[in-house]
Amino acid sequence: MEIVAKVRVARSNxxxxxxxxxxxxHVSLDAAxxxxxxERFALYPSELFEKYIQMVGVNKGEHIILYSRGPLGGMMFSAKFAWLFKPGDWTAKDMIAENNIKFEELEGKKGEKLYMERTEEMSCNQSPLTARxxxxxxxxxxxxxxxxxxxxEDTGLDPHRVNGSNIPGFKSAPAAELVNENGLMKGAEEIRQCEWTGSSFFMSPYS
Structure with missing residues:
Protein backbone atom coordinates (compact mmCIF):
# COMPACT_ATOMS: atom_id res chain seq x y z
CA MET A 1 0.00 0.00 0.00
CA GLU A 2 1.25 3.49 -0.83
CA ILE A 3 0.50 6.52 1.34
CA VAL A 4 0.92 10.03 -0.06
CA ALA A 5 1.48 12.57 2.71
CA LYS A 6 1.35 16.32 2.28
CA VAL A 7 3.73 18.10 4.65
CA ARG A 8 2.83 21.53 5.97
CA VAL A 9 3.01 23.40 9.24
CA ALA A 10 -0.21 23.35 11.28
CA ARG A 11 -1.20 26.97 10.55
CA SER A 12 -1.50 26.13 6.85
CA ASN A 13 -4.09 23.42 7.44
CA HIS A 26 -1.94 16.14 6.12
CA VAL A 27 1.05 15.74 8.41
CA SER A 28 2.40 18.59 10.52
CA LEU A 29 5.90 19.41 11.67
CA ASP A 30 4.36 21.13 14.69
CA ALA A 31 2.90 17.78 15.74
CA ALA A 32 5.78 15.56 14.62
CA GLU A 39 15.28 24.48 19.36
CA ARG A 40 12.05 25.51 17.65
CA PHE A 41 11.72 22.01 16.17
CA ALA A 42 13.29 19.25 18.27
CA LEU A 43 13.12 15.51 17.70
CA TYR A 44 10.86 13.24 19.70
CA PRO A 45 12.23 9.80 20.64
CA SER A 46 11.71 7.46 17.69
CA GLU A 47 9.03 5.42 19.49
CA LEU A 48 6.89 8.57 20.02
CA PHE A 49 7.41 9.73 16.44
CA GLU A 50 6.32 6.28 15.28
CA LYS A 51 3.05 6.66 17.21
CA TYR A 52 2.31 9.93 15.42
CA ILE A 53 3.02 8.35 12.03
CA GLN A 54 0.63 5.52 12.89
CA MET A 55 -2.01 8.07 13.93
CA VAL A 56 -2.00 9.65 10.45
CA GLY A 57 -2.50 6.22 8.89
CA VAL A 58 0.97 4.99 7.98
CA ASN A 59 1.67 1.44 9.09
CA LYS A 60 4.60 -0.96 8.97
CA GLY A 61 5.62 -2.03 5.48
CA GLU A 62 3.93 0.85 3.68
CA HIS A 63 5.65 3.11 1.16
CA ILE A 64 5.20 6.85 1.65
CA ILE A 65 5.71 9.80 -0.70
CA LEU A 66 6.27 13.24 0.85
CA TYR A 67 5.41 16.49 -0.89
CA SER A 68 4.77 20.05 0.21
CA ARG A 69 4.32 23.62 -0.98
CA GLY A 70 5.96 26.84 0.09
CA PRO A 71 9.55 28.12 0.35
CA LEU A 72 12.39 26.74 -1.79
CA GLY A 73 10.12 25.20 -4.38
CA GLY A 74 8.09 23.36 -1.75
CA MET A 75 11.03 21.18 -0.79
CA MET A 76 11.81 22.65 2.62
CA PHE A 77 9.04 21.03 4.66
CA SER A 78 9.04 17.66 2.89
CA ALA A 79 12.85 17.43 3.08
CA LYS A 80 12.73 18.27 6.79
CA PHE A 81 10.08 15.64 7.36
CA ALA A 82 12.12 13.03 5.46
CA TRP A 83 14.96 13.54 7.94
CA LEU A 84 12.62 12.58 10.79
CA PHE A 85 12.69 9.03 9.48
CA LYS A 86 16.44 8.76 10.12
CA PRO A 87 16.17 7.58 13.77
CA GLY A 88 14.47 4.28 14.44
CA ASP A 89 13.73 1.29 12.26
CA TRP A 90 12.84 2.91 8.92
CA THR A 91 13.95 1.70 5.51
CA ALA A 92 14.08 3.78 2.33
CA LYS A 93 12.63 2.27 -0.83
CA ASP A 94 15.34 1.15 -3.25
CA MET A 95 15.88 3.42 -6.23
CA ILE A 96 15.70 2.03 -9.74
CA ALA A 97 19.30 1.18 -10.55
CA GLU A 98 19.41 2.82 -13.98
CA ASN A 99 18.10 6.10 -12.51
CA ASN A 100 20.52 6.16 -9.59
CA ILE A 101 23.83 7.95 -10.26
CA LYS A 102 26.62 7.40 -7.76
CA PHE A 103 29.44 9.84 -7.10
CA GLU A 104 32.04 7.24 -8.01
CA GLU A 105 30.46 6.92 -11.45
CA LEU A 106 30.85 10.63 -12.18
CA GLU A 107 34.27 10.49 -13.78
CA GLY A 108 35.60 11.74 -17.07
CA LYS A 109 37.32 9.54 -19.63
CA LYS A 110 40.69 10.52 -18.18
CA GLY A 111 39.57 9.69 -14.66
CA GLU A 112 39.07 13.27 -13.49
CA LYS A 113 36.36 13.87 -10.90
CA LEU A 114 33.18 15.57 -12.10
CA TYR A 115 31.58 16.41 -8.76
CA MET A 116 32.16 19.47 -6.61
CA GLU A 117 35.17 19.14 -4.35
CA ARG A 118 36.52 21.69 -1.90
CA THR A 119 39.91 21.20 -0.25
CA GLU A 120 42.59 23.50 1.13
CA GLU A 121 44.54 23.11 -2.10
CA MET A 122 41.68 23.51 -4.57
CA SER A 123 38.55 25.64 -4.37
CA CYS A 124 35.32 24.52 -6.04
CA ASN A 125 35.87 27.20 -8.73
CA GLN A 126 38.93 25.24 -9.90
CA SER A 127 37.29 21.82 -10.00
CA PRO A 128 36.93 19.88 -13.29
CA LEU A 129 33.14 20.02 -12.91
CA THR A 130 33.15 23.83 -12.74
CA ALA A 131 35.32 23.96 -15.85
CA ARG A 132 32.89 21.71 -17.71
CA GLU A 153 11.30 38.25 -5.88
CA ASP A 154 11.82 37.12 -2.31
CA THR A 155 13.89 33.92 -2.18
CA GLY A 156 13.11 33.12 1.44
CA LEU A 157 16.85 33.12 2.21
CA ASP A 158 18.59 35.39 4.72
CA PRO A 159 20.24 38.18 2.65
CA HIS A 160 22.77 38.75 5.44
CA ARG A 161 24.03 35.16 5.16
CA VAL A 162 23.43 34.33 1.49
CA ASN A 163 25.05 36.36 -1.27
CA GLY A 164 23.05 36.58 -4.48
CA SER A 165 19.92 34.75 -5.55
CA ASN A 166 21.37 31.77 -7.42
CA ILE A 167 24.40 29.51 -7.62
CA PRO A 168 26.87 30.61 -10.33
CA GLY A 169 26.74 28.26 -13.29
CA PHE A 170 23.18 27.11 -12.69
CA LYS A 171 20.52 27.81 -15.32
CA SER A 172 17.02 29.09 -14.66
CA ALA A 173 14.51 26.40 -15.64
CA PRO A 174 11.26 27.25 -13.81
CA ALA A 175 9.14 24.15 -13.35
CA ALA A 176 6.07 26.41 -13.05
CA GLU A 177 6.43 27.31 -16.73
CA LEU A 178 5.60 23.71 -17.64
CA VAL A 179 2.11 24.04 -16.12
CA ASN A 180 -0.85 25.80 -17.76
CA GLU A 181 -3.43 28.12 -16.18
CA ASN A 182 -5.57 25.11 -15.24
CA GLY A 183 -2.78 23.60 -13.16
CA LEU A 184 -2.15 20.81 -15.67
CA MET A 185 1.05 19.86 -17.46
CA LYS A 186 1.39 21.61 -20.81
CA GLY A 187 1.37 19.60 -24.00
CA ALA A 188 4.60 18.43 -25.64
CA GLU A 189 4.54 21.16 -28.29
CA GLU A 190 3.99 23.92 -25.72
CA ILE A 191 6.86 22.59 -23.63
CA ARG A 192 9.15 22.60 -26.67
CA GLN A 193 8.38 26.30 -27.10
CA CYS A 194 9.62 27.15 -23.59
CA GLU A 195 12.81 29.15 -23.93
CA TRP A 196 14.78 26.80 -21.66
CA THR A 197 13.82 23.45 -23.20
CA GLY A 198 15.64 23.79 -26.53
CA SER A 199 19.00 22.25 -27.33
CA SER A 200 20.62 25.70 -27.65
CA PHE A 201 19.80 26.42 -24.01
CA PHE A 202 21.54 23.29 -22.76
CA MET A 203 24.55 23.80 -25.02
CA SER A 204 25.15 27.42 -23.98
CA PRO A 205 27.25 28.00 -20.85
CA TYR A 206 25.89 30.02 -17.94
CA SER A 207 22.47 30.89 -19.38
Whole structure:
Protein backbone atom coordinates (compact mmCIF):
# COMPACT_ATOMS: atom_id res chain seq x y z
CA MET A 1 0.00 0.00 0.00
CA GLU A 2 1.25 3.49 -0.83
CA ILE A 3 0.50 6.52 1.34
CA VAL A 4 0.92 10.03 -0.06
CA ALA A 5 1.48 12.57 2.71
CA LYS A 6 1.35 16.32 2.28
CA VAL A 7 3.73 18.10 4.65
CA ARG A 8 2.83 21.53 5.97
CA VAL A 9 3.01 23.40 9.24
CA ALA A 10 -0.21 23.35 11.28
CA ARG A 11 -1.20 26.97 10.55
CA SER A 12 -1.50 26.13 6.85
CA ASN A 13 -4.09 23.42 7.44
CA UNK A 14 -6.70 25.52 5.64
CA UNK A 15 -4.48 25.65 2.55
CA UNK A 16 -4.24 21.86 2.64
CA UNK A 17 -8.03 21.62 2.86
CA UNK A 18 -8.42 23.94 -0.13
CA UNK A 19 -6.14 21.96 -2.46
CA UNK A 20 -4.23 18.70 -2.17
CA UNK A 21 -3.66 15.42 -3.99
CA UNK A 22 -6.73 13.18 -3.53
CA UNK A 23 -6.33 10.87 -0.50
CA UNK A 24 -3.15 12.68 0.60
CA UNK A 25 -2.83 12.86 4.39
CA HIS A 26 -1.94 16.14 6.12
CA VAL A 27 1.05 15.74 8.41
CA SER A 28 2.40 18.59 10.52
CA LEU A 29 5.90 19.41 11.67
CA ASP A 30 4.36 21.13 14.69
CA ALA A 31 2.90 17.78 15.74
CA ALA A 32 5.78 15.56 14.62
CA UNK A 33 8.34 17.72 16.49
CA UNK A 34 8.26 19.86 19.62
CA UNK A 35 9.70 23.21 20.78
CA UNK A 36 12.53 22.51 23.22
CA UNK A 37 14.52 24.96 25.32
CA UNK A 38 17.01 25.71 22.53
CA GLU A 39 15.28 24.48 19.36
CA ARG A 40 12.05 25.51 17.65
CA PHE A 41 11.72 22.01 16.17
CA ALA A 42 13.29 19.25 18.27
CA LEU A 43 13.12 15.51 17.70
CA TYR A 44 10.86 13.24 19.70
CA PRO A 45 12.23 9.80 20.64
CA SER A 46 11.71 7.46 17.69
CA GLU A 47 9.03 5.42 19.49
CA LEU A 48 6.89 8.57 20.02
CA PHE A 49 7.41 9.73 16.44
CA GLU A 50 6.32 6.28 15.28
CA LYS A 51 3.05 6.66 17.21
CA TYR A 52 2.31 9.93 15.42
CA ILE A 53 3.02 8.35 12.03
CA GLN A 54 0.63 5.52 12.89
CA MET A 55 -2.01 8.07 13.93
CA VAL A 56 -2.00 9.65 10.45
CA GLY A 57 -2.50 6.22 8.89
CA VAL A 58 0.97 4.99 7.98
CA ASN A 59 1.67 1.44 9.09
CA LYS A 60 4.60 -0.96 8.97
CA GLY A 61 5.62 -2.03 5.48
CA GLU A 62 3.93 0.85 3.68
CA HIS A 63 5.65 3.11 1.16
CA ILE A 64 5.20 6.85 1.65
CA ILE A 65 5.71 9.80 -0.70
CA LEU A 66 6.27 13.24 0.85
CA TYR A 67 5.41 16.49 -0.89
CA SER A 68 4.77 20.05 0.21
CA ARG A 69 4.32 23.62 -0.98
CA GLY A 70 5.96 26.84 0.09
CA PRO A 71 9.55 28.12 0.35
CA LEU A 72 12.39 26.74 -1.79
CA GLY A 73 10.12 25.20 -4.38
CA GLY A 74 8.09 23.36 -1.75
CA MET A 75 11.03 21.18 -0.79
CA MET A 76 11.81 22.65 2.62
CA PHE A 77 9.04 21.03 4.66
CA SER A 78 9.04 17.66 2.89
CA ALA A 79 12.85 17.43 3.08
CA LYS A 80 12.73 18.27 6.79
CA PHE A 81 10.08 15.64 7.36
CA ALA A 82 12.12 13.03 5.46
CA TRP A 83 14.96 13.54 7.94
CA LEU A 84 12.62 12.58 10.79
CA PHE A 85 12.69 9.03 9.48
CA LYS A 86 16.44 8.76 10.12
CA PRO A 87 16.17 7.58 13.77
CA GLY A 88 14.47 4.28 14.44
CA ASP A 89 13.73 1.29 12.26
CA TRP A 90 12.84 2.91 8.92
CA THR A 91 13.95 1.70 5.51
CA ALA A 92 14.08 3.78 2.33
CA LYS A 93 12.63 2.27 -0.83
CA ASP A 94 15.34 1.15 -3.25
CA MET A 95 15.88 3.42 -6.23
CA ILE A 96 15.70 2.03 -9.74
CA ALA A 97 19.30 1.18 -10.55
CA GLU A 98 19.41 2.82 -13.98
CA ASN A 99 18.10 6.10 -12.51
CA ASN A 100 20.52 6.16 -9.59
CA ILE A 101 23.83 7.95 -10.26
CA LYS A 102 26.62 7.40 -7.76
CA PHE A 103 29.44 9.84 -7.10
CA GLU A 104 32.04 7.24 -8.01
CA GLU A 105 30.46 6.92 -11.45
CA LEU A 106 30.85 10.63 -12.18
CA GLU A 107 34.27 10.49 -13.78
CA GLY A 108 35.60 11.74 -17.07
CA LYS A 109 37.32 9.54 -19.63
CA LYS A 110 40.69 10.52 -18.18
CA GLY A 111 39.57 9.69 -14.66
CA GLU A 112 39.07 13.27 -13.49
CA LYS A 113 36.36 13.87 -10.90
CA LEU A 114 33.18 15.57 -12.10
CA TYR A 115 31.58 16.41 -8.76
CA MET A 116 32.16 19.47 -6.61
CA GLU A 117 35.17 19.14 -4.35
CA ARG A 118 36.52 21.69 -1.90
CA THR A 119 39.91 21.20 -0.25
CA GLU A 120 42.59 23.50 1.13
CA GLU A 121 44.54 23.11 -2.10
CA MET A 122 41.68 23.51 -4.57
CA SER A 123 38.55 25.64 -4.37
CA CYS A 124 35.32 24.52 -6.04
CA ASN A 125 35.87 27.20 -8.73
CA GLN A 126 38.93 25.24 -9.90
CA SER A 127 37.29 21.82 -10.00
CA PRO A 128 36.93 19.88 -13.29
CA LEU A 129 33.14 20.02 -12.91
CA THR A 130 33.15 23.83 -12.74
CA ALA A 131 35.32 23.96 -15.85
CA ARG A 132 32.89 21.71 -17.71
CA UNK A 133 29.98 23.86 -16.56
CA UNK A 134 31.63 26.97 -17.99
CA UNK A 135 31.97 25.21 -21.37
CA UNK A 136 28.34 24.08 -21.36
CA UNK A 137 29.24 20.39 -20.92
CA UNK A 138 27.31 19.99 -17.66
CA UNK A 139 23.89 21.48 -16.90
CA UNK A 140 22.54 22.22 -13.44
CA UNK A 141 18.96 23.50 -13.47
CA UNK A 142 17.30 25.78 -10.92
CA UNK A 143 13.58 24.90 -10.93
CA UNK A 144 12.41 27.85 -8.81
CA UNK A 145 10.30 30.62 -10.31
CA UNK A 146 12.28 32.95 -12.55
CA UNK A 147 11.92 35.94 -10.19
CA UNK A 148 13.62 34.07 -7.35
CA UNK A 149 16.49 33.05 -9.64
CA UNK A 150 16.92 36.64 -10.89
CA UNK A 151 16.57 38.14 -7.42
CA UNK A 152 13.50 40.22 -8.31
CA GLU A 153 11.30 38.25 -5.88
CA ASP A 154 11.82 37.12 -2.31
CA THR A 155 13.89 33.92 -2.18
CA GLY A 156 13.11 33.12 1.44
CA LEU A 157 16.85 33.12 2.21
CA ASP A 158 18.59 35.39 4.72
CA PRO A 159 20.24 38.18 2.65
CA HIS A 160 22.77 38.75 5.44
CA ARG A 161 24.03 35.16 5.16
CA VAL A 162 23.43 34.33 1.49
CA ASN A 163 25.05 36.36 -1.27
CA GLY A 164 23.05 36.58 -4.48
CA SER A 165 19.92 34.75 -5.55
CA ASN A 166 21.37 31.77 -7.42
CA ILE A 167 24.40 29.51 -7.62
CA PRO A 168 26.87 30.61 -10.33
CA GLY A 169 26.74 28.26 -13.29
CA PHE A 170 23.18 27.11 -12.69
CA LYS A 171 20.52 27.81 -15.32
CA SER A 172 17.02 29.09 -14.66
CA ALA A 173 14.51 26.40 -15.64
CA PRO A 174 11.26 27.25 -13.81
CA ALA A 175 9.14 24.15 -13.35
CA ALA A 176 6.07 26.41 -13.05
CA GLU A 177 6.43 27.31 -16.73
CA LEU A 178 5.60 23.71 -17.64
CA VAL A 179 2.11 24.04 -16.12
CA ASN A 180 -0.85 25.80 -17.76
CA GLU A 181 -3.43 28.12 -16.18
CA ASN A 182 -5.57 25.11 -15.24
CA GLY A 183 -2.78 23.60 -13.16
CA LEU A 184 -2.15 20.81 -15.67
CA MET A 185 1.05 19.86 -17.46
CA LYS A 186 1.39 21.61 -20.81
CA GLY A 187 1.37 19.60 -24.00
CA ALA A 188 4.60 18.43 -25.64
CA GLU A 189 4.54 21.16 -28.29
CA GLU A 190 3.99 23.92 -25.72
CA ILE A 191 6.86 22.59 -23.63
CA ARG A 192 9.15 22.60 -26.67
CA GLN A 193 8.38 26.30 -27.10
CA CYS A 194 9.62 27.15 -23.59
CA GLU A 195 12.81 29.15 -23.93
CA TRP A 196 14.78 26.80 -21.66
CA THR A 197 13.82 23.45 -23.20
CA GLY A 198 15.64 23.79 -26.53
CA SER A 199 19.00 22.25 -27.33
CA SER A 200 20.62 25.70 -27.65
CA PHE A 201 19.80 26.42 -24.01
CA PHE A 202 21.54 23.29 -22.76
CA MET A 203 24.55 23.80 -25.02
CA SER A 204 25.15 27.42 -23.98
CA PRO A 205 27.25 28.00 -20.85
CA TYR A 206 25.89 30.02 -17.94
CA SER A 207 22.47 30.89 -19.38
Missing amino acids: QIYLSAHIPQAV MFPSKY MSRGLVNFLDARIRGQFDGT
